Amino acid sequence: MDKRLYSPKATKEIIEKYGFKFSKSFGQNFLIDKNILDKICEGANITKEDGVIEIGPGIGTLTQELCERAGKVVAVELDNRLIPILDETLFSYDNVKVIQGDILKIDIEDLIKTEFDNKKVKVVANLPYYITTPIIMKLLEERYNIEKIVVMIQKEVAMRIQAAPGGKDYGALSIAAQYYSNPQIIANVPKNVFIPKPKVDSAVIMLDVYSKPKFNVKDEKLLFKVVKAAFSKRRKTLVNALSSGGLGLEKDQIREILSKHDIDHRIRGEKLSIEDFIKISDAIYSIQ
Template sequence: MFVTIGPPLTDAPRLLGPAQIRQLAAEIGVRPTKTLGQNFVHDANTVRRIVAESGVGADDVVLEVGPGLGSLTLALLGTAGRVVAVEIDPVLAAKLPSTVAEHAPAQSGALTVITADAMTVRADDLPVAPTALVANLPYNVAVPVLLHLLAEFPSIATSLVMVQAEVADRLAAVPGSRIYGVPSVKARYFGAVRRAGAVGRNVFWPEPKIESGLVRVDRTDTHPDDPQVRAAVFAVIDAAFAQRRKTLRSALAAWAGSAAEAERRLRAAGIDPGLRGERLDVDDYVRLAAVD
């Protein structure tokens, strides 16, 4: 379900601080839970920085996942043309429209709130196709949520997400590095990936035990936007990293049917069968998946 409120006007939103965040939580009886990965940002400068780094503007429809109490939502409404917020917690989803009406009355009509799980949300669930993704993703499911949204919404041209610092490093890792793996390659299927900054623990309530980082993905049309092609490529990636200490000849044996067939396909794709999976970039995996 989704609810849209008010007509948009022009005054700048009033951003939330620590006192407002705690007050809003108390009003609706919300206590942040680890299960839903709830850590609410309470620093106005941080959300301003996220919005600035995202590069969104008046022509953008921003998809925000996990808006929580609305800190980032308000900052986005001050810049983007429209925000579609997907919130799994029905209590938080119900509160967000009134928070926006109070703190950003001029932009209230630019907000749509959808009560849904970001892991299962589909294009038909949204009233309009998003052009950008900007979100503080739940850290326990950040990678699968990001990959699902990039696959489900090809209209998303840019993504800026806040994730656990270690996950940010993995997503932005390059071939040959120690932390380069499945998330690194799959994210690159959709576009160029880079680290876009760090976020300290002290800007959250409650304060997490881990550091956070920003990752930006700029979509390219290099690889086919075809679910079957993508699934085939991702299957090769999963197989190559399932036994990352092994050479590709051995690691891909089950995927190809035998080590000999894996070697044949690798050579047909112009890839040395003696390499390991972390030496290949996403273009290599795309070529390999296309070999008959």
């Protein structure tokens, strides 16, 4: 099949041909807008030198565009009903490999080593909303050989990932994503460019992954434990949130740490930068 699937007509034809029924549990929404496809590929700056991992290719709409631009594409699809469809829609491309499996369970390090000779890759995806955060955090936390992640996700989540300190969107996810990468929303995506139409608006976000850690911290696990405690009860002051956050510290100890680093003890976690959290985390590490 040589038809490009960004045409609504072509998408409907292939769905009808295979009698495909959309699965709510897989969060399936197929993109039908060439302009958005171009923004995703251009945001990832894909060239023939690049190896690309695509998560959730669906019927292959974005995959076709990736194959046109990249050197090699490995597409990982969870829904085995889509494999025969992908065999047809990607038939004319010799630079693509489809793997049926769960990206959260696949050995990504081994995949990069085996399929891309351990060279840096780019990850591109139209992610199911229900599993967006676990996938993004796995890709970042494991520090795979990934240079860029460009994903279409729920707009609300994209805004949280990119949020700066002080706003209502800023939270633990903002800090985690910005600790490992430099995120930037590159496109807002309306509901009507999908089949079926989702209930929420989407956005394409690009995460430039730091090749070397940008921040120096004594204990990463402790840092994120502090962050989690600070945001677990957003209305509490930082002193109250941290003292009840399982860190084993009394309020007086926390006040002393904050005072030493000129941080107001009445402040809430949403006002603190990553650097502030690192100062607090390193101070706790030093007294434990």
